[in-house]
Amino acid sequence: MPNVDLRIVPASAGWTPALEGPFVLIDFDADSPIVHLENRRAALFFHEADDIAAYRTAVDKVKEVSMTAAESTALIANVITELEKSV
Structure with a gap:
């Protein structure tokens, strides 16, 4: 899908914000961004500027240490x- 960027974070990257758990940063064309988090018992939505900034920083850090989309796809x-060879 053209709007999906799949990237692998190698184990050699060490700690990254991705290890704190999954999140989705959603940017809208005509509205403010939100962050969505889920755990076993609840879902959270963040919309405050400081929260959005913290998750943008997390995205940047994960992108910095991850393989490119092309490298990830190739791997x-x-x-x-x-x-398939081993089956």
Whole structure:
């Protein structure tokens, strides 16, 4: 999908904000952004400027240490190929 950017964070990256749990930063064309978090018992939505800034920083950090989208796609394709060979 053109609006999805799949990136792998290698274990060698060490700690990143991604290890704190999944989140979704949603930007809208005509409205303020929100952050959505889910856990086993609840869902949270953040909309305050400080919260949005903290999650934008988290996204930037994860992008900084992750493989590119092309590298990630290639790695996934290679793993699939290797798995298919072993069956």
